[in-house]
Amino acid sequence: MDTKDDKNFKALENIHEYEGILSQYPAPEPGEELIADIKVKIAKALQHKSVFRRRVYKMAAVAAAVIMVAAISLLFEKGGGEPEKVIYASIIPAAIWESTDLAADDAELATLTAEIEETEHQILSVQFDQGNGNGDKALVELEAELIEINSDFWKG
Amino acid sequence: MRRKLENMAGQDDLEQMIAGCKAGNGEAFEQLLDIYAKRCYGYFYRLTGNKAISDDLLSELFVRLVVKIGSFKDGSFESWLFKVASNIFYDYLRGKQRQKKLLEGRKAQFESAAVETGQSHDERLDELQRQLEKLDADTRELIILRFYSQLSFRELAKMRSEPIGTTLSKLHRGLEKLRKLME
Numbered sequence: 001m002d003t004k005d006d007k008n009f010k011a012l013e014n015i016h017e018y019e020g021i022l023s024q025y026p027a028p029e030p031g032e033e034l035i036a037d038i039k040v041k042i043a044k045a046l047q048h049k050s051v052f053r054r055r056v057y058k059m060a061a062v063a064a065a066v067i068m069v070a071a072i073s074l075l076f077e078k079g080g081g082e083p084e085k086v087i088y089a090s091i092i093p094a095a096i097w098e099s100t101d102l103a104a105d106d107a108e109l110a111t112l113t114a115e116i117e118e119t120e121h122q123i124l125s126v127q128f129d130q131g132n133g134n135g136d137k138a139l140v141e142l143e144a145e146l147i148e149i150n151s152d153f154w155k156g
Numbered sequence: 157m158r159r160k161l162e163n164m165a166g167q168d169d170l171e172q173m174i175a176g177c178k179a180g181n182g183e184a185f186e187q188l189l190d191i192y193a194k195r196c197y198g199y200f201y202r203l204t205g206n207k208a209i210s211d212d213l214l215s216e217l218f219v220r221l222v223v224k225i226g227s228f229k230d231g232s233f234e235s236w237l238f239k240v241a242s243n244i245f246y247d248y249l250r251g252k253q254r255q256k257k258l259l260e261g262r263k264a265q266f267e268s269a270a271v272e273t274g275q276s277h278d279e280r281l282d283e284l285q286r287q288l289e290k291l292d293a294d295t296r297e298l299i300i301l302r303f304y305s306q307l308s309f310r311e312l313a314k315m316r317s318e319p320i321g322t323t324l325s326k327l328h329r330g331l332e333k334l335r336k337l338m339e
Protein backbone atom coordinates (compact mmCIF):
# COMPACT_ATOMS: atom_id res chain seq x y z
CA MET A 1 0.00 0.00 0.00
CA ASP A 2 1.31 3.47 -0.97
CA THR A 3 2.15 5.92 1.77
CA LYS A 4 0.86 9.51 1.67
CA ASP A 5 4.27 10.79 0.56
CA ASP A 6 4.36 8.25 -2.27
CA LYS A 7 0.91 9.37 -3.41
CA ASN A 8 1.96 13.02 -3.36
CA PHE A 9 5.12 12.23 -5.26
CA LYS A 10 3.12 10.32 -7.87
CA ALA A 11 0.65 13.22 -8.13
CA LEU A 12 3.52 15.65 -8.75
CA GLU A 13 4.95 13.35 -11.41
CA ASN A 14 1.57 13.15 -13.08
CA ILE A 15 1.16 16.92 -13.01
CA HIS A 16 4.52 17.44 -14.73
CA GLU A 17 3.63 14.76 -17.27
CA TYR A 18 0.15 16.12 -18.00
CA GLU A 19 1.44 19.65 -18.35
CA GLY A 20 3.32 18.37 -21.38
CA ILE A 21 -0.01 18.57 -23.21
CA LEU A 22 0.05 22.36 -22.93
CA SER A 23 3.62 22.43 -24.23
CA GLN A 24 2.53 20.44 -27.28
CA TYR A 25 -0.01 23.11 -28.17
CA PRO A 26 1.71 26.43 -27.72
CA ALA A 27 -0.49 29.48 -27.61
CA PRO A 28 -0.11 32.14 -30.32
CA GLU A 29 2.55 34.75 -29.66
CA PRO A 30 2.00 38.49 -29.57
CA GLY A 31 2.73 40.15 -32.92
CA GLU A 32 5.65 42.53 -33.35
CA GLU A 33 3.20 45.30 -34.12
CA LEU A 34 1.45 44.71 -30.81
CA ILE A 35 4.75 44.80 -28.90
CA ALA A 36 5.73 48.05 -30.64
CA ASP A 37 2.31 49.49 -29.87
CA ILE A 38 2.63 48.54 -26.20
CA LYS A 39 6.06 50.18 -26.03
CA VAL A 40 4.53 53.41 -27.33
CA LYS A 41 1.76 53.12 -24.72
CA ILE A 42 4.33 52.54 -21.98
CA ALA A 43 6.24 55.66 -23.06
CA LYS A 44 3.01 57.69 -23.01
CA ALA A 45 2.03 56.31 -19.61
CA LEU A 46 5.48 57.17 -18.23
CA GLN A 47 5.22 60.69 -19.65
CA HIS A 48 1.77 61.09 -18.15
CA LYS A 49 3.04 59.81 -14.81
CA SER A 50 5.96 62.23 -14.94
CA VAL A 51 3.72 65.20 -15.80
CA PHE A 52 1.35 64.17 -13.01
CA ARG A 53 4.25 63.96 -10.54
CA ARG A 54 5.54 67.37 -11.61
CA ARG A 55 2.06 68.82 -11.12
CA VAL A 56 1.83 67.29 -7.67
CA TYR A 57 5.26 68.68 -6.73
CA LYS A 58 4.30 72.08 -8.13
CA MET A 59 1.06 72.07 -6.16
CA ALA A 60 2.90 70.98 -3.05
CA ALA A 61 5.40 73.82 -3.53
CA VAL A 62 2.57 76.35 -3.98
CA ALA A 63 0.76 74.97 -0.94
CA ALA A 64 3.98 75.18 1.09
CA ALA A 65 4.48 78.80 -0.03
CA VAL A 66 0.90 79.69 0.94
CA ILE A 67 1.36 78.08 4.35
CA MET A 68 4.65 79.96 4.86
CA VAL A 69 3.07 83.30 3.94
CA ALA A 70 0.11 82.58 6.23
CA ALA A 71 2.44 81.60 9.06
CA ILE A 72 4.55 84.74 8.62
CA SER A 73 1.39 86.90 8.49
CA LEU A 74 0.20 85.31 11.73
CA LEU A 75 3.56 86.00 13.34
CA PHE A 76 3.30 89.67 12.36
CA GLU A 77 -0.23 89.81 13.70
CA LYS A 78 0.89 88.31 16.98
CA GLY A 79 3.71 90.90 17.08
CA GLY A 80 0.93 93.57 17.06
CA GLY A 81 2.36 94.73 20.40
CA GLU A 82 4.60 97.05 18.41
CA PRO A 83 1.89 99.56 17.45
CA GLU A 84 0.59 99.44 21.04
CA LYS A 85 4.04 100.40 22.22
CA VAL A 86 3.99 103.46 19.98
CA ILE A 87 0.50 104.47 21.17
CA TYR A 88 1.37 104.20 24.86
CA ALA A 89 4.70 105.92 24.32
CA SER A 90 2.81 109.13 23.64
CA ILE A 91 1.10 108.90 27.04
CA ILE A 92 3.66 107.25 29.28
CA PRO A 93 7.29 108.46 29.38
CA ALA A 94 9.48 106.40 27.05
CA ALA A 95 12.02 105.80 29.80
CA ILE A 96 9.36 104.06 31.89
CA TRP A 97 7.87 102.16 28.94
CA GLU A 98 11.19 100.87 27.69
CA SER A 99 12.58 100.19 31.14
CA THR A 100 12.59 96.65 32.47
CA ASP A 101 12.85 97.76 36.11
CA LEU A 102 9.16 97.57 36.93
CA ALA A 103 9.50 98.18 40.67
CA ALA A 104 11.46 101.41 40.19
CA ASP A 105 9.08 102.58 37.47
CA ASP A 106 6.05 101.99 39.66
CA ALA A 107 7.60 103.98 42.50
CA GLU A 108 8.45 106.86 40.16
CA LEU A 109 4.92 106.88 38.69
CA ALA A 110 3.43 106.81 42.18
CA THR A 111 5.56 109.77 43.25
CA LEU A 112 4.62 111.77 40.14
CA THR A 113 0.95 110.96 40.55
CA ALA A 114 1.06 112.00 44.21
CA GLU A 115 2.78 115.26 43.34
CA ILE A 116 0.20 116.03 40.64
CA GLU A 117 -2.66 115.26 43.02
CA GLU A 118 -1.12 117.42 45.74
CA THR A 119 -0.60 120.32 43.34
CA GLU A 120 -4.19 120.04 42.08
CA HIS A 121 -5.36 120.04 45.70
CA GLN A 122 -3.29 123.16 46.41
CA ILE A 123 -4.71 124.91 43.33
CA LEU A 124 -8.20 124.17 44.50
CA SER A 125 -7.36 125.46 48.00
CA VAL A 126 -5.88 128.63 46.54
CA GLN A 127 -8.94 129.17 44.38
CA PHE A 128 -11.13 128.98 47.48
CA ASP A 129 -8.78 131.39 49.36
CA GLN A 130 -8.64 134.00 46.60
CA GLY A 131 -10.16 136.57 48.94
CA ASN A 132 -7.14 136.46 51.33
CA GLY A 133 -5.08 138.88 49.26
CA ASN A 134 -1.95 136.87 48.34
CA GLY A 135 -3.93 134.29 46.32
CA ASP A 136 -2.70 135.41 42.88
CA LYS A 137 0.92 135.08 43.82
CA ALA A 138 0.43 131.61 45.36
CA LEU A 139 -1.53 130.50 42.32
CA VAL A 140 1.25 131.55 39.99
CA GLU A 141 3.77 129.64 42.11
CA LEU A 142 1.65 126.53 42.13
CA GLU A 143 1.06 126.69 38.37
CA ALA A 144 4.79 127.05 37.84
CA GLU A 145 5.37 124.03 40.10
CA LEU A 146 2.76 122.03 38.19
CA ILE A 147 4.39 122.88 34.86
CA GLU A 148 7.74 121.80 36.26
CA ILE A 149 6.35 118.47 37.49
CA ASN A 150 4.63 117.81 34.19
CA SER A 151 7.80 118.61 32.35
CA ASP A 152 9.79 116.20 34.53
CA PHE A 153 7.10 113.57 34.01
CA TRP A 154 7.32 113.67 30.24
CA LYS A 155 11.10 113.72 30.27
CA GLY A 156 11.00 110.56 32.36
CA MET B 157 10.19 18.36 -16.64
CA ARG B 158 8.45 21.47 -17.82
CA ARG B 159 9.82 23.24 -20.81
CA LYS B 160 11.00 26.80 -20.25
CA LEU B 161 9.06 29.17 -22.46
CA GLU B 162 11.88 31.60 -22.91
CA ASN B 163 15.24 32.43 -21.46
CA MET B 164 14.77 34.05 -18.11
CA ALA B 165 16.80 36.98 -16.97
CA GLY B 166 19.02 36.31 -13.98
CA GLN B 167 17.68 37.39 -10.60
CA ASP B 168 20.15 40.29 -10.40
CA ASP B 169 19.23 41.48 -13.88
CA LEU B 170 15.57 41.26 -12.99
CA GLU B 171 16.08 43.26 -9.81
CA GLN B 172 17.96 45.93 -11.76
CA MET B 173 15.18 46.03 -14.32
CA ILE B 174 12.53 46.43 -11.64
CA ALA B 175 14.58 49.18 -9.99
CA GLY B 176 14.80 50.88 -13.39
CA CYS B 177 11.04 50.56 -13.85
CA LYS B 178 10.44 52.09 -10.42
CA ALA B 179 12.70 54.98 -11.41
CA GLY B 180 10.54 55.53 -14.50
CA ASN B 181 13.06 54.18 -17.00
CA GLY B 182 11.28 53.35 -20.27
CA GLU B 183 13.98 50.95 -21.43
CA ALA B 184 13.58 48.88 -18.27
CA PHE B 185 9.86 48.51 -18.99
CA GLU B 186 10.63 47.51 -22.56
CA GLN B 187 13.03 44.82 -21.33
CA LEU B 188 10.38 43.56 -18.96
CA LEU B 189 7.91 43.45 -21.84
CA ASP B 190 10.36 41.53 -24.02
CA ILE B 191 10.83 38.92 -21.29
CA TYR B 192 7.24 38.40 -20.18
CA ALA B 193 5.10 39.33 -23.19
CA LYS B 194 4.88 35.79 -24.62
CA ARG B 195 3.96 34.14 -21.34
CA CYS B 196 1.41 36.78 -20.40
CA TYR B 197 -0.07 36.71 -23.87
CA GLY B 198 -0.34 32.92 -23.73
CA TYR B 199 -2.05 33.20 -20.35
CA PHE B 200 -4.61 35.68 -21.69
CA TYR B 201 -5.14 33.78 -24.90
CA ARG B 202 -5.77 30.47 -23.14
CA LEU B 203 -8.24 32.17 -20.83
CA THR B 204 -10.14 34.05 -23.52
CA GLY B 205 -9.47 32.06 -26.70
CA ASN B 206 -9.46 35.35 -28.56
CA LYS B 207 -6.41 37.09 -30.06
CA ALA B 208 -7.92 40.57 -30.22
CA ILE B 209 -8.96 40.46 -26.57
CA SER B 210 -5.58 39.04 -25.61
CA ASP B 211 -3.94 41.97 -27.44
CA ASP B 212 -6.03 44.41 -25.40
CA LEU B 213 -5.38 42.66 -22.10
CA LEU B 214 -1.63 42.46 -22.70
CA SER B 215 -1.56 46.21 -23.47
CA GLU B 216 -3.64 46.89 -20.38
CA LEU B 217 -1.31 44.78 -18.24
CA PHE B 218 1.86 46.62 -19.21
CA VAL B 219 0.29 50.07 -19.01
CA ARG B 220 -1.02 49.16 -15.55
CA LEU B 221 2.47 48.00 -14.56
CA VAL B 222 3.75 51.54 -15.17
CA VAL B 223 1.31 52.76 -12.54
CA LYS B 224 1.57 49.82 -10.14
CA ILE B 225 5.27 48.91 -10.24
CA GLY B 226 5.88 51.00 -7.11
CA SER B 227 3.64 48.68 -5.12
CA PHE B 228 5.89 45.67 -5.82
CA LYS B 229 8.06 45.41 -2.72
CA ASP B 230 9.74 42.04 -2.59
CA GLY B 231 9.10 38.32 -3.12
CA SER B 232 8.44 36.66 -6.44
CA PHE B 233 8.01 39.18 -9.23
CA GLU B 234 6.32 36.56 -11.41
CA SER B 235 3.79 35.87 -8.70
CA TRP B 236 3.04 39.60 -8.45
CA LEU B 237 2.96 40.05 -12.23
CA PHE B 238 0.50 37.21 -12.79
CA LYS B 239 -1.63 38.41 -9.90
CA VAL B 240 -1.97 41.73 -11.72
CA ALA B 241 -2.65 39.83 -14.96
CA SER B 242 -5.29 37.75 -13.20
CA ASN B 243 -6.94 40.89 -11.81
CA ILE B 244 -6.98 42.39 -15.29
CA PHE B 245 -8.64 39.27 -16.66
CA TYR B 246 -11.32 39.33 -13.95
CA ASP B 247 -11.84 43.08 -14.43
CA TYR B 248 -12.41 42.29 -18.06
CA LEU B 249 -14.88 39.54 -17.23
CA ARG B 250 -16.76 41.85 -14.90
CA GLY B 251 -17.42 44.28 -17.70
CA LYS B 252 -20.91 43.09 -18.66
CA GLN B 253 -20.84 44.15 -22.27
CA ARG B 254 -17.41 42.71 -22.85
CA GLN B 255 -18.40 39.50 -21.12
CA LYS B 256 -21.37 39.22 -23.45
CA LYS B 257 -19.10 39.78 -26.42
CA LEU B 258 -16.76 37.06 -25.15
CA LEU B 259 -19.58 34.54 -24.73
CA GLU B 260 -20.96 35.29 -28.17
CA GLY B 261 -17.50 34.93 -29.65
CA ARG B 262 -17.05 31.59 -27.94
CA LYS B 263 -20.41 30.38 -29.15
CA ALA B 264 -19.57 31.28 -32.75
CA GLN B 265 -16.17 29.61 -32.34
CA PHE B 266 -17.71 26.35 -31.11
CA GLU B 267 -20.35 26.35 -33.81
CA SER B 268 -17.79 26.84 -36.57
CA ALA B 269 -15.53 24.18 -35.05
CA ALA B 270 -18.35 21.66 -34.96
CA VAL B 271 -18.88 21.70 -38.72
CA GLU B 272 -15.19 21.30 -39.58
CA THR B 273 -13.87 17.80 -40.23
CA GLY B 274 -10.12 17.55 -40.92
CA GLN B 275 -7.66 19.09 -38.48
CA SER B 276 -4.69 21.24 -39.45
CA HIS B 277 -1.96 22.23 -36.97
CA ASP B 278 -3.76 25.47 -36.10
CA GLU B 279 -6.98 23.59 -35.56
CA ARG B 280 -5.17 21.25 -33.18
CA LEU B 281 -4.29 24.36 -31.18
CA ASP B 282 -7.97 25.12 -31.07
CA GLU B 283 -8.56 21.55 -29.92
CA LEU B 284 -6.65 22.27 -26.70
CA GLN B 285 -8.59 25.49 -26.33
CA ARG B 286 -11.87 23.64 -26.80
CA GLN B 287 -10.98 20.99 -24.24
CA LEU B 288 -9.84 23.61 -21.75
CA GLU B 289 -13.29 25.14 -22.14
CA LYS B 290 -14.84 21.94 -20.86
CA LEU B 291 -13.13 22.32 -17.49
CA ASP B 292 -14.67 24.45 -14.79
CA ALA B 293 -13.46 28.06 -14.78
CA ASP B 294 -11.43 27.79 -11.58
CA THR B 295 -9.57 24.63 -12.60
CA ARG B 296 -8.98 26.01 -16.10
CA GLU B 297 -7.49 29.21 -14.68
CA LEU B 298 -5.31 27.25 -12.26
CA ILE B 299 -3.88 25.05 -15.02
CA ILE B 300 -3.22 28.02 -17.29
CA LEU B 301 -1.77 30.10 -14.47
CA ARG B 302 0.56 27.32 -13.38
CA PHE B 303 1.78 26.70 -16.94
CA TYR B 304 2.38 30.30 -18.00
CA SER B 305 3.50 31.84 -14.72
CA GLN B 306 5.82 28.90 -13.91
CA LEU B 307 5.13 29.53 -10.25
CA SER B 308 5.86 26.85 -7.68
CA PHE B 309 2.94 25.01 -6.09
CA ARG B 310 3.61 26.87 -2.86
CA GLU B 311 3.50 30.28 -4.62
CA LEU B 312 0.34 29.28 -6.46
CA ALA B 313 -1.35 28.21 -3.22
CA LYS B 314 -0.31 31.48 -1.55
CA MET B 315 -1.59 33.52 -4.48
CA ARG B 316 -4.92 31.72 -4.38
CA SER B 317 -5.11 31.90 -0.59
CA GLU B 318 -5.70 28.18 -0.19
CA PRO B 319 -3.77 25.23 1.33
CA ILE B 320 -1.10 23.78 -0.91
CA GLY B 321 -2.83 20.37 -0.77
CA THR B 322 -5.99 21.89 -2.25
CA THR B 323 -4.04 23.50 -5.07
CA LEU B 324 -2.17 20.28 -5.84
CA SER B 325 -5.33 18.23 -5.77
CA LYS B 326 -7.26 20.60 -8.06
CA LEU B 327 -4.37 20.79 -10.47
CA HIS B 328 -3.89 17.05 -10.58
CA ARG B 329 -7.58 16.30 -11.15
CA GLY B 330 -7.92 19.06 -13.75
CA LEU B 331 -4.88 17.97 -15.76
CA GLU B 332 -5.94 14.35 -15.62
CA LYS B 333 -9.34 15.29 -17.00
CA LEU B 334 -7.74 17.43 -19.69
CA ARG B 335 -5.48 14.57 -20.70
CA LYS B 336 -8.48 12.24 -21.08
CA LEU B 337 -10.35 14.85 -23.09
CA MET B 338 -7.40 15.27 -25.41
CA GLU B 339 -7.06 11.53 -26.11
